[in-house]
Amino acid sequence: MRPTRQGLLVTLAAVLLAGSGTLILQADKLFNQRPLDPVGRNEIAANGNVQGEIYPGDPAREAQLVQREDERLIYVRTVASVARWRVDGLEGAFRLRTGTTYTLILPARPEPYTLADLEVLTPKGFVRQPDGAYVLSESIVVLPGANLSLLAPDSPEGLDIRLESTRDHFVSIVALGGSLTVAGSATADVRVTSWDSAEQAVDTSTADGRAYIRVLGGHASLTRANISNLGFWSGNTGGLSLTGTDDVGAFQSGPPTAEQATEAAAGGARVLPEDVLAAWAAREQEYSVVTAGIDDVTIDGNAFGLFVSNARDIIIEDSAITGSLVDGLVLHRAVTDAQITRTRSSDNAVDGFTVASSTTRVLMEEVTAERNGRNGISFDGRPLADGPNAVGTAVIPYGGNRVTESSVVGNARYGIELSGGSNLDVENNRIAANEVGVVVNHGASGVGISRNEFRDQRLQAVAVRDAHASAAVYRNTITGGDTGIYVRNARADITANTLGSIANHGITLVGEVGGTIVAGNTVAGQGSAAIWAEGAAGAAVTENNLLGWAPAYTVDKAVGSMFQPLSLVWIALGGLLLLTAVVRKKRTAQIRSPYEERVPLTTLSRGFVVPDDVAGLRQ
Numbered sequence: 001m002r003p004t005r006q007g008l009l010v011t012l013a014a015v016l017l018a019g020s021g022t023l024i025l026q027a028d029k030l031f032n033q034r035p036l037d038p039v040g041r042n043e044i045a046a047n048g049n050v051q052g053e054i055y056p057g058d059p060a061r062e063a064q065l066v067q068r069e070d071e072r073l074i075y076v077r078t079v080a081s082v083a084r085w086r087v088d089g090l091e092g093a094f095r096l097r098t099g100t101t102y103t104l105i106l107p108a109r110p111e112p113y114t115l116a117d118l119e120v121l122t123p124k125g126f127v128r129q130p131d132g133a134y135v136l137s138e139s140i141v142v143l144p145g146a147n148l149s150l151l152a153p154d155s156p157e158g159l160d161i162r163l164e165s166t167r168d169h170f171v172s173i174v175a176l177g178g179s180l181t182v183a184g185s186a187t188a189d190v191r192v193t194s195w196d197s198a199e200q201a202v203d204t205s206t207a208d209g210r211a212y213i214r215v216l217g218g219h220a221s222l223t224r225a226n227i228s229n230l231g232f233w234s235g236n237t238g239g240l241s242l243t244g245t246d247d248v249g250a251f252q253s254g255p256p257t258a259e260q261a262t263e264a265a266a267g268g269a270r271v272l273p274e275d276v277l278a279a280w281a282a283r284e285q286e287y288s289v290v291t292a293g294i295d296d297v298t299i300d301g302n303a304f305g306l307f308v309s310n311a312r313d314i315i316i317e318d319s320a321i322t323g324s325l326v327d328g329l330v331l332h333r334a335v336t337d338a339q340i341t342r343t344r345s346s347d348n349a350v351d352g353f354t355v356a357s358s359t360t361r362v363l364m365e366e367v368t369a370e371r372n373g374r375n376g377i378s379f380d381g382r383p384l385a386d387g388p389n390a391v392g393t394a395v396i397p398y399g400g401n402r403v404t405e406s407s408v409v410g411n412a413r414y415g416i417e418l419s420g421g422s423n424l425d426v427e428n429n430r431i432a433a434n435e436v437g438v439v440v441n442h443g444a445s446g447v448g449i450s451r452n453e454f455r456d457q458r459l460q461a462v463a464v465r466d467a468h469a470s471a472a473v474y475r476n477t478i479t480g481g482d483t484g485i486y487v488r489n490a491r492a493d494i495t496a497n498t499l500g501s502i503a504n505h506g507i508t509l510v511g512e513v514g515g516t517i518v519a520g521n522t523v524a525g526q527g528s529a530a531i532w533a534e535g536a537a538g539a540a541v542t543e544n545n546l547l548g549w550a551p552a553y554t555v556d557k558a559v560g561s562m563f564q565p566l567s568l569v570w571i572a573l574g575g576l577l578l579l580t581a582v583v584r585k586k587r588t589a590q591i592r593s594p595y596e597e598r599v600p601l602t603t604l605s606r607g608f609v610v611p612d613d614v615a616g617l618r619q
Contacts, residue, residue: 052350052373052412055325057206057303062233065209069172069237072098073216076141077176080105093121095138101169102138106178108145115150115159133160135195139171142178142218149181150190152224158188162195163211163230165203170194170211172237175218184224184296191226206232206303206325214241220292231303235332239302239324242290244310244334294319304330305348314338324348328372335359344368352411353377355401357384357420362401369408369415376408376434381421382442399423399446406430414439415457422446429453437461440471440490447471456480460508461499464490470515473497483508484523487536491515500524505532506549514538524548 076096093113096103104122106113115134118126125138142148152159164171173180184190194203194211203210212231220242231239290311297319299305305321308314309332320343321328328345331338333356340363345352352369355362357380369376379401385393399421406429408415415434418424420442427448431437432455440447440463447464449471454461461478464471465488472493478484484499485492489511495518499506502525507518509532516539523530523546530549533539 052326055349057232057325058208059233062206062209065232066234066237072103073141073174073176076103076105080107080141080143080176093117095122098139099169101171104138104140106140106142106146106148108143108178112147112149112181113142131160132157133162135162135164135197136171136173137164137197140173142173142175142180144177144218147179147181148173148175150183150192151181152184152188152190154185154187156188158184159190161190161192163192163213164197165194165209165211166196166198167208170203170209172211173213175215175220177217179219179221180213180215181220182222182225189224189226191228192230193226193228194230202229204229204301209237210303212237212239212241214243215290215292216243217288217290220290220294222293222297223295224297226298226300227302228299229301233303235304235307235309235330238304238307238326238330240299241304241307241309242292242311242314243308244289292316298322299324301325305345306330307332308335308338310334311338312336316340316343319343321345321352322347324350327351327354328369330354330356331359331362332356333358336361338362339365340367341365342367344370346370346372349373351375351378355379357382358398360398360400364401364403365405367403367406369406370410372411374412375414375417376411377403377406377416378414378419379417379421379424380419381424381444382419397421397443397445401425402427404428408437409433411435417441418444418447420444424448425450427451430455431461432456433458435459436463438463440464440469441466443467443469445470449473450475452476454478454481454484457482459483460486462486464488464492466490478502486510487513487516489513492517494518495520497521500548503527506530506546507532509533509536509539509541511535512537516540517542519543521545522548526550526552528552 076098079096092109093104093106096105102125104125119128122138126134126136128134140148150159150161163173182190182192192213196203210230210232213227214236227240231237235241236243288310291313292308292311292315294306294316295318299319299321301323303325305324305328307330312335314331314335314337316329316339322345326348327350328348329340329343329352331354336359338361340353344367346368347370350372351374352372353364353367353376355378364377381398381401383395383397385395387395397420400423401421402425403416404425404427408429408431410433413435415431415437416426417439418426418441421444423446424444425448426438427450429452431452435458437454437457437460438449447470449462450473454476456479458481460483461481462473462476462484463486464473465486469490470492473485474493474495474497476497478497478499480501482504484502484506485494485497486508487494487510491513494507494516499521502523504527506523506525506527507521507530509516509518513536518531518539519542521544523544525548528551530546531541531544533541
């Protein structure tokens with residue numbers, strides 16, 4: 001929201017204060033603290049099966065704070081521009097009153113602003129602590145042509161900068177067209193973090209806002225630095241953000257008009273002529289896109305680890321992004337020619353790496369995306385519009401992106417998701433233990449998935465599905481998992497892949513798959529079918545090596561085999577034999593012994609007798 005003319009006039013009632021050579025402009029009326037509604041909840045993870053971890057902050061309050069920060073930057077940029085022309089004898093840095101705190105403005109000069117300069121320019125706002133750390137308690141804005149250089153001394157202690165971030169206020173370092181350099185030494189790093197002086201601890205809560213760093217339309221150079229626990233809610237205020245000026249709509253309106261400058265004049269100062277205003281606009285336009293070089297930087301615990309938009313020539317090397325409350329590295333919009341190498345993004349709440357629409361020519365090489373709450377790497381190349389629209393946005397898809405020689409392991413949802421776009425390559429990567437290894441959807445075309453090693457995905461190694469998506473899947477090694485390659489209502493060239501230890505289907509084709517070719521693959525495992533194409537239409541399944549496939553003995557197969565003619569004969573014979581055995585057992589139980597009523601002779605007599613006794617009986 002832009003400040004009104006009345007609000008701008010109030011802020012331009014400048015008051016020059018004696019001492020230290022600084023200018024303080026009152027802005028209390030514009031930035032009075034208003035009560036914020038603490039009620040609200042985050043919806044970032046509420047719209048899907050696996051959408052990452054819930055953001056822990058206060059959505060309603062944080063969104064208001066983001067808007068307030070945009071208003072503050074608009075105000076600072078406008079007043080600083082007018083002040084350069086309006087205030088005679090104004091040289092060097094000056095300060096603005098913004099709300100309950102101050103913002104130190106660093107205008108253009110040939111040499112960089114250093115730590116020593118900050119100690120002089122704001123002795124109460126940049127204070128060295130007994131332990132050697134510096135606490136910054138007021139915000140800094142770096143204007144075009146200026147460079148803020150925060151360099152660690154060549155000593156084991158390095159440089160520790162703590163950005164004030166309490167329940168009542170937080171500070172920021174913003175380069176508004178200027179440059180920011182943060183560099184460690186050969187022996188020690190620069191460490192930048194949020195700091196709650198009241199608690200004497202790092203600020204881990206985002207609900208009341210949190211300190212952040214932003215380079216808006218300038219250049220950033222970060223080397224051997226550790227950036228931690230910064231930012232809240234939006235990408236622009238997310239922790240460490242590199243954005244072009246197009247992200248703040250009010251900046252596109254240009255400088256204040258001559259009429260506004262005249263009305264704001266105090267004491268009859270001169271009016272800004274039209275040619276000066278035109279020169280101002282031309283110079284400011286030079287800083288509409290941000291560039292950056294990031295090397296050996298560790299980012300931990302930010303809201304968004306590293307957020308980039310409207311940028312070009314971004315180089316990120318040998319860095320690590322962990323523990324972000326949303327995404328790790330985000331290339332949001334209008335990012336071109338970005339190169340990310342040997343960089344790890346892990347244990348973030350949502351995605352490890354996110355490449356959004358209108359971002360092209362992004363190379364990810366030797367990156368690692370592990371244990372993220374949703375996807376390891378997400379590419380969205382869909383058009384920003386699907387027809388005529390208010391701002392005339394083109395309807396073309398975006399692409400030209402590549403992931404190679406990388407490791408994508410243990411992410412909760414997909415390893416790599418390619419949503420729309422064209423000319424996308426996933427090559428020579430290790431992709432393991434995700435729900436699905438690589439997903440191609442939303443009409444993505446010209447996709448190459450080749451020479452990757454897939455291991456133990458929970459569902460599929462590769463899925464090409466819906467909206468006329470198409471991909472060439474070739475020379476991959478797929479081991480383990482329920483299904484190797486899955487194609488649904490899409491087209492794929494599936495050739496020369498080696499699949500082993502598959503538990504259900506090696507290759508599955510579903511729906512309308514016209515133009516799909518399945519040829520030259522080696523499929524091994526034990527499941528219901530090596531290649532399942534029942535109900536699919538339009539596929540050409542030719543010669544594939546299925547010698548290593550052992551069909552699983554399922555219930556359906558058991559029932560089907562039982563009712564074959566020969567099986568019925570054997571079942572009948574078995575039944576007859578069983579019946580005969582039962583009858584014989586019953587008859588055997590009814591037979592009686594023929595000697596059952598006979599008894600031994602000895603039981604009927606006294607046993608042996610003397611012959612004389614027998615003779616006497618005869619007489």
